[in-house]
Amino acid sequence: MKIFIKNGHLVDPTQKIDEICDIFIQDGKITEIHAQGAKGKGIGAKGSKEPAAGKFDEIIEASGMIIMPGLVDMHVHLREPGFEYKETIKTGTEAAVRGGITSVCCMPNTNPVNDNPGITEFILRKAILEGSCSVFPIGAITKGQKGEELAELGMMYDAGCVAFSDDGRPVMDSLLMRRALEYSRVRKALIISHAEDMSLAAGGVMNEGLLSITLGLKGIPAQAEEIMIARDIALAELTGGRLHIAHVSTAGSVELLRAAKKRGVAEVTAETCPHYFSITEQAVCGYNANAKVNPPLRSEKDVEAIRMGVHDGTLDVIATDHAPHHKDEKSGEFDNAPSGISGLETSLGLSMRLVDEKVLTLGQLVEKMSLNPARILGLHGDNHSSTLTGIKGTLKPGADGDLVIIDTKTEYTVNAAGFKSKGKNTPFDGWVLKARPVVTVAKGRIYRWE
Amino acid sequence: MSLRSKDLISIKDISTEEIELILETAAGFKDVLGRDIKKVPALRGKTTVNLFYEPSTRTRTSFEVAAKRLSTDVINITTSTSSVVKGETLLDTARTVLALGADIVVIRHSCSGTSHFLAKNIEASVVNAGDGTNEHPTQALLDLFTIQEKKGRIRDLEVAIVGDILHSRVAKSDIYALTRLGANVRLIGPPTLVPDYLKDLGAKVYFDMNAGLEGADVIMMLRIQLERQGKGFFPSTHEYFRNWGLTAARVSRAKDDAIIMHPGPMNRGIEIASEVADSSRSVILDQVTNGIAVRMAVLYLVSGVKA
Structure with a gap:
């Protein structure tokens, strides 16, 4: 044609x-x-x-x-297999193209978890048959995302996984994270860190601060994210592995990443999401479960820092962390609602506000939403076999x-x-x-x- | 004058005038409680449902007595006997309750924001009987009523609240209510249970019990939830009592006519010494009686507002 x-x-x-x-x-x-x-x-x-x-x-x-070159969203939950009532590869990719996104990377926290090449192949086959856009699976770092032992990273990579993450959960065991960053060097594979200290964040449902106290909701301090980012940067320096930090939400995290990049830790990249530069924790008021997300929406100061980080290049990528949930799950007790925002169809519009507000030029927006993720994922004709993946992020x-x-x-x-x-x-x-x-x-x- | 809302969800959401209206109305009902016939027909034909997702004897009974004194029919639903255990959603339960003909739903739930959610989603009046660690507005109102009764005023009183402020819905509602009516609020406890953020609510924070009680007019003790022990908030109840337990010696730091309050149920020997709990300063049983009058006022006033 x-x-x-x-x-x-x-x-x-x-x-x-x-x-x-x-x-x-x-x-x-x-x-x-x-x-x-x-x-x-x-x-x-x-x-x-x-x-x-x-x-x-x-x-x-x-x-x-x-x-623009089609947008590349490196952080999406398509929910299939296992949670088809929330989303499917078909509906998720339809939403993607409606939002101008032509490549999505789907996170492995499905049921069963994408922790072996069989699941990877299932996703890719479904995507070929039913997907409106390109789908690139992200494999689990650890078996069952349990944080106990490495999944078959090499075989999953060869089956088509473009990166590895236990997204939704951190790899709490520092030794295991070290091994993942070391072992992934065989194929120069990317390790994506969901940075959250689980003991510090335990039971939390929103940002910790005066607002969490006055709403009577358990808070998650910014430090729960920052401690893990600091650890993972240190491990990237130790191992020479390729580290990407998912959904950065705090001012302190931006500072850690800026310092790491300045120091010359070459293989560290990071993303944020439109909700972290568009709204604050105030959106939770009235117990609005649609504003419950992990990491949580933060303060005005954090939003400002995220915008600066996007502006000065500390944050390389804008991804959605598209996390669709069923209506019934999001209505009821705030504590019991699952975290996540359905983001594929608002990402471009929200990000475009950064251009209107002179935080980004249009060219930089294309870099954050298309070119940079394509490069980081090896979809730019460099890392993976481009006959399989095609060349993304450029026309x-x-x-x-x-x-x-x-x-x-x-x-x-x-x-x-x-x-x-x-x-x-x-x-x-x-x-x-x-x-x-x-x-x-x-x-x-x-x-x-x- | 009447309330603006069909519900009573939080002290934060109601005006000073509304607080005063509830207290005045409660004073009238307290007179009723002193009579030989302790019942008025104000809400005859109405139905009150006590929907309790958390164990509670005190608050549920208080609401039940209040509702009966107003001549409403009362239905008690608690988690152990209802279909909640079958996995029914909060909204489905509430809709069912409504279909049964409830005019007022009194809800207690372990998750913050549930009464707010319910009020938004059903037409019946919703009264918050405690939601998670958020608010317990009728407890604050009965505390105000009791202080007013004993001290003749609220304004400029020095009120010390002692204990687990972080997890206490009683403390939250009391802080909002007392600061609104012009009292000076001091919060006393270990930093793990009295976070610095609370200063932004207009309260002073003390880690030292003696300093915090100096010159106080009112001492409000909070129940230490024993399940917090072993979670790192404090090392042991023994150490807690040493530092923040209310003893006679510590009471002597407060004003000579200071009153001692407790929302109950008390842990004697953990947050409060028995001799103090039973002393003439203690108004703990007055709080219980006043609770009925205040809850009568709340049920009466919310049912007068159309959805």
């Missing part, structure tokens, strides 16, 4: 493009990019010329729209034709009930955002919305 996308404003930092372009896709791969500017910047060499319409299966008019000729066309001007109101995801659990219901995808192209298919 040949697709021709004309007159869109392409933002692709890998090619230093930030201008009106025509884009040509054939059989799911980018074939040519023609910049329309007078100089043409030599891209595609031939300059702007509109081929005859008949030669294309699809022609998409994108004038007035922003086009260079030869890369996958995954892209998103965005109306950045028209405001829309978030309507959780209308989410493609089964999880309607969001604290952003009713928010007015901009930057909604009007077209997403993924796996060579075109998804369009009015």
